[in-house]
Amino acid sequence: MLAETTLTAAERNAVASVPTGLYIAGRWRDTSATLPVIDPATGAVLCEVADASPTDGLDALTAASRAQPGWAATPPRERSDLLMRAHRALLDDTERLALVMTMEMGKPLAEARGEIAYAAEFFRWFAEEAVRLDGGYLPAPGGGSRFVVTRQPVGPSLLITPWNFPMAMGTRKIGPALAAGCTCVVKPAEQTPLSMLALAEILDRVGVPAGVVNVLTTSDPGPVMTPLILDGRSRKLSFTGSTEVGKRLLEHCARTVMRTSMELGGNAPLIVFDDADLDEAIDGALAAKMRNTGQACTAANRIYVQRGVADEFAARLATRLSAMPMGRGTEAGVLVGPLIDGDAVAKVERLVADAVGRGATVLVGGARTDGPGHFYPPTVLTGVPEDAELFHTEIFGPVAAITTFDSESEVVDRANDTPYGLVSYVFTQNLRRGLRVCEALDTGMVGLNQGVVSNPAAPFGGVKESGLGREGGLTGIDEFLETKYIGVRL
Numbered sequence: 001m002l003a004e005t006t007l008t009a010a011e012r013n014a015v016a017s018v019p020t021g022l023y024i025a026g027r028w029r030d031t032s033a034t035l036p037v038i039d040p041a042t043g044a045v046l047c048e049v050a051d052a053s054p055t056d057g058l059d060a061l062t063a064a065s066r067a068q069p070g071w072a073a074t075p076p077r078e079r080s081d082l083l084m085r086a087h088r089a090l091l092d093d094t095e096r097l098a099l100v101m102t103m104e105m106g107k108p109l110a111e112a113r114g115e116i117a118y119a120a121e122f123f124r125w126f127a128e129e130a131v132r133l134d135g136g137y138l139p140a141p142g143g144g145s146r147f148v149v150t151r152q153p154v155g156p157s158l159l160i161t162p163w164n165f166p167m168a169m170g171t172r173k174i175g176p177a178l179a180a181g182c183t184c185v186v187k188p189a190e191q192t193p194l195s196m197l198a199l200a201e202i203l204d205r206v207g208v209p210a211g212v213v214n215v216l217t218t219s220d221p222g223p224v225m226t227p228l229i230l231d232g233r234s235r236k237l238s239f240t241g242s243t244e245v246g247k248r249l250l251e252h253c254a255r256t257v258m259r260t261s262m263e264l265g266g267n268a269p270l271i272v273f274d275d276a277d278l279d280e281a282i283d284g285a286l287a288a289k290m291r292n293t294g295q296a297c298t299a300a301n302r303i304y305v306q307r308g309v310a311d312e313f314a315a316r317l318a319t320r321l322s323a324m325p326m327g328r329g330t331e332a333g334v335l336v337g338p339l340i341d342g343d344a345v346a347k348v349e350r351l352v353a354d355a356v357g358r359g360a361t362v363l364v365g366g367a368r369t370d371g372p373g374h375f376y377p378p379t380v381l382t383g384v385p386e387d388a389e390l391f392h393t394e395i396f397g398p399v400a401a402i403t404t405f406d407s408e409s410e411v412v413d414r415a416n417d418t419p420y421g422l423v424s425y426v427f428t429q430n431l432r433r434g435l436r437v438c439e440a441l442d443t444g445m446v447g448l449n450q451g452v453v454s455n456p457a458a459p460f461g462g463v464k465e466s467g468l469g470r471e472g473g474l475t476g477i478d479e480f481l482e483t484k485y486i487g488v489r490l
């Protein structure tokens with residue numbers, strides 16, 4: 001384990017600038033227990049942050065409940081202006097926030113800067129949506145009365161986020177919640193609390209009223225969050241994380257029939273037809289596979305290449321991946337960061353060994369690196385058999401697993417043969433085939449000739465076990481609104 005003194009002054013200052021308490025009712029609260037924040041590139045402890053107890057959790061919900069009526073009554077234009085200020089503040093602070101994110105999570109600085117821009121854009125997008133809530137005034141078909149249809153905030157919301165996009169997964173929920181008039185309790189992942197605490201401080205600074213946003217960091221999420229889900233005062237759970245945890249939380253939500261949005265795991269197929277522009281397909285595969293060192297719900301998990309171009313595609317992808325410098329994300333030129341922890345490396349190692357044991361061939365990579373930090377090198381596997389475990393579980397690492405196919409109908413059937421349905425990618429220059437396959441794929445999103453689909457202005461979300469609801473886009477705010485109909489007798 002490296003000592004804290006190995007940090008540069010800029011790194012130390014960035015970490016020291018982030019508050020480490022719980023943020024409840026507009027105040028920072030220290031706790032007797034703390035939890036460590038660890039740099040996955042070195043194993044060094046960066047700092048300690050507050051570790052909330054169940055009582056702290058209930059206090060946060062009380063604060064959100066008390067603030068709810070005032071926030072709902074705040075004119076949409078004021079809510080919008082606050083979100084715009086937060087958007088600007090995030091962008092102005094990009095360098096500090098990106099450095100903090102890279103240190104606690106590992107992604108290369110360029111990607112962390114990209115995430116800050118992406119995260120800030122959710123605030124701008126929902127600032128624009130806050131003033132466009134519509135309703136209706138309709139004649140009853142039988143005559144005599146009118147239907148007034150209006151939309152109201154759902155109420156205090158619980159927002160639970162993962163470690164892989166520690167800022168953007170927060171703003172993707174906080175943005176629409178605040179725009180709709182909902183207060184919230186946010187629980188970031190234990191491994192990446194600093195980004196959310198830094199965000200809370202920014203929201204406080206731009207003038208978000210006390211209690212509207214509350215942040216709980218905890219090492220024990222079940223005992224802290226379950227009472228909040230079961231407490232009748234919370235009206236909504238928006239969760240991003242694994243399908244396994246999502247299913248457990250859905251069971252709790254059933255007890256109070258709580259509204260839910262679930263952004264869960266994926267198992268994305270990436271399909272390359274022999275008429276694809278191979279340069280475009282390789283760029284797309286690289287983006288879909290290597291973003292966040294493969295630790296994304298949208299990561300290309302199964303790569304299907306039509307037989308005629310399979311060898312060339314694999315060889316060119318291997319050349320590109322093996323040229324990507326790996327290291328601590330704060331170092332110049334690094335494009336591949338560490339995985340989040342030792343378990344993640346062990347999982348990738350096990351999945352690769354299983355695939356190779358079943359007949360896959362390693363073109364590049366294929367073995368973990370020694371030394372401190374949780375590194376696994378970019379890896380390309382070909383001839384991966386359908387029963388390899390990595391085709392049925394999220395790899396969450398920099399491993400491109402390639403197999404071949406012959407016909408369109410065959411590859412669609414194979415791509416859809418999974419309980420997941422978040423995103424898929426298709427590469428072909430034949431527009432009719434492209435659209436036909438996009439429609440046939442059972443996923444909430446498809447990238448046609450592109451390897452990135454995330455955009456705050458587009459509806460993000462999955463079908464089947466990848467989730468419920470959509471974040472971003474024109475419908476993202478609906479997740480935090482209830483429709484009310486008022487029957488008016490004339």
Ligand code: NAP
Binds near residue numbers: 165191243246266
């Ligand atoms: P995770 O283990 O499911 O955790 C997600 C969040 O849930 C964390 O904040 C975690 O806290 C919390 N949590 C765990 N158990 C809980 C409980 N009993 N009650 C309340 N909260 C609980 O997922 P992860 O490893 O952080 O993230 C990776 C997963 O997220 C992958 O499956 C990925 O595909 C998915 N993901 C999906 C999307 C999407 O938009 N569909 C986006 C990003 C990531 P702790 O950190 O303390 O465990």
